Amino acid sequence: MLTKDTICATATSSGVGAIGLIRISGDKTLAIVSSIFNKDLSNANTHTLHFGTIRDKNSNLIDEVLISVFREGKSYTGEESCEISFHGSPFIQQEITKLLIANGCRLAEPGEFTQRAFLNGKLDLSQAEAVADLIASQSKRTHEIALKQLRGKFSSELKELREKLINFASLVELELDFGEEDVEFADRTELAQLVSDVIAYIERLASSFELGNALKNGVPVAIVGAPNTGKSTLLNQLLGEDRAIVSDIAGTTRDVIEELINIDGIQFRLIDTAGIREGAADIEAMGIERTMTKIDQAKIVICLSDGTLEESISGVRAWTEKLQDENPYKSVFQVINKADLAKNDKPNAITISAQTGENIETLKAKLIEIVQGDYNFAEDTIVTNARHHQALIKTLDSLKKAKEGIDNQVSGDFIAMDIRQAMHHLGSITGDISTDDLLGNIFANFCIGK
């Protein structure tokens, strides 16, 4: 994939649309495009648009098109590039692509345009990955995170961390040079503090992945409760009435097992709602196994009790506490329904009326609070990429070894080695350190044309 071929690919989503776009990038772009276009674009200025016709080698007209020209250094890839905007029929797309290939283009691999942008220094790796995330983003929050990453916020944070580690490593290595003289350039206590700070920082980054991953894939929520506690009504309240009707229709033809809701830009996946809709999803009827599977898949478990029945409130409270104890990494909480019918207020639980909608906003706020934890979307970097998370974990391992070394007063060269190792892992995120395998892996997950 690291050749200098001129590549082409359709960049718009497949299907019929008013307009389709084909992208071309590489040294021969303008020569190839000029050979099928009725105007010579070899001397066209960058960022200009040209209207004209594309014909095949027998002079048959293929389409009237608009071509954008980007000169080397001024394009997304950094290479000489064009975009051909055509009447969006799959037939025309196919004919233009065939012509480009006949004239010297090669079909681009998935992500090859962005890979070239990376190789030409237009983006670092984490920014390139953000492009794919941005395209896939379905909610305000994932969009926000991907865009921040694309704009280089994560990269600059990592750069800062690397610089701190480089300083640290240099000091330790300087000591080694003067080893015989038993000089201590670096104040060991200060160094230990520095490494601890970096560790804390990266730990926070690494643990934001749980949030990032949940945001990216939707936060799984299970609603459990005995029959007639109002699970179905609550579900409808959360989804909004209209949506519920639509889902009912869908449910007639296939088993709906998940519903998506978007609260404040965060996507939640309500698990196994088919059972709820059928009115059979009570804990006993479902059997303990199915309930447990449902809870296993969830990050948040809402245990619903009937506010008009004292035994339902206390029973579910006990069950909720037990479940939370057994699943420390999940958020399990009790919600007391039928507040409009219940006599007295129940503390330590959210009291709602699924029927009237009372306090539903409080429940939604609780869901947001759980997901967001102590992260601030406007300020904090949230890691959403599994590769980045892994690299951060490896960085942490090396840093912890270094810290141990400092604490145990081991020789400076061991400490320096661990620090170098940590820097290596950190560098792999932005691609300062990269291998062909790694690149192949990352860009293969892109869509064609990006």
Next chain:
Amino acid sequence: MLTKDTICATATSSGVGAIGLIRISGDKTLAIVSSIFNKDLSNANTHTLHFGTIRDKNSNLIDEVLISVFREGKSYTGEESCEISFHGSPFIQQEITKLLIANGCRLAEPGEFTQRAFLNGKLDLSQAEAVADLIASQSKRTHEIALKQLRGKFSSELKELREKLINFASLVELELDFGEEDVEFADRTELAQLVSDVIAYIERLASSFELGNALKNGVPVAIVGAPNTGKSTLLNQLLGEDRAIVSDIAGTTRDVIEELINIDGIQFRLIDTAGIREGAADIEAMGIERTMTKIDQAKIVICLSDGTLEESISGVRAWTEKLQDENPYKSVFQVINKADLAKNDKPNAITISAQTGENIETLKAKLIEIVQGDYNFAEDTIVTNARHHQALIKTLDSLKKAKEGIDNQVSGDFIAMDIRQAMHHLGSITGDISTDDLLGNIFANFCIGK
């Protein structure tokens, strides 16, 4: 729809792609776009591209985009226009659209961009309709016809015809002015000849609609025959092996009732192939009713007989002739299969081996010949639009009345009226004559963003 609002719409097909495009057109385009973009485009040159960021009113970044600028008179619609090229996520598309609307744009109706192009004299009606056909074209031939129409070939032919009729009408009307003097400016024999020529020309145009319509929707072909004559093998030969396997898999989950094949750029629809695949589609087993339904839907009927059985050859021959007599507007012909096993040559029928592929090309050529008739794709205008066909038929009616009038020596004013009527119908095709209702009707069938 005839307002001067600034309109916007997504022009690329829906779904996730590397790039999405939003189109904006109208007087306030550059002002509105500048208000959400980080650069002022009010003085940007036409046909230039601008990279920058779009932010919402709270300064939240929405995306990094590329904006194309087209000044008034230099765009598709003829109005001041922009195209915003964004990272192809539905979320970003929605956010940018919301921003444009908040800043004064209105969502475009289907086809409104092309309608504006028509109203601003950039395209005539038949050209505008060709845009929709071009986007929908799935085969070489329909693409070719739509493109020719878009480029104005049909329009210029119609213009020529109208000019002839105008000359004719003027001469007749000139006579009327001098009516008292009994002058004959127009040689009646010559005039009769002229009208006859125009009638013949339009008749040919009108009857090309059968071909045009078949091309547009695919030419329906039925294969009928007794069990074991090789219908299924022939089907596979026509589809190509690989395709047949794929279809088999599809057939396991749903009833495949049609298969598409593309021969020399023309699309054929093989009707009711589900029966064939199941091996139960023999004439007797299917019952006479189902066979007849299948034949009713077809434009071409292939009657297959077993070349190794004399009674199959003669039986199918008799049946073919009867069917052709009863259906003069269909092409019904006999094909004798198992040529590789048959002893003697059978004239008056195409002899093939579906098993070995022998003479399949002859059969395909026969299909093409039937569809194409005496039309020449390179030269002749093929009418594909039902509205145009109707207008041509109405034109013919009026012209035939005029011809009758000439032949019967009726007064010139009646003849002139019929000719004017004919010109009116002819003019409605290109939109020289048009009403709001007509326009609404035409453009409502476009996709949004075109």
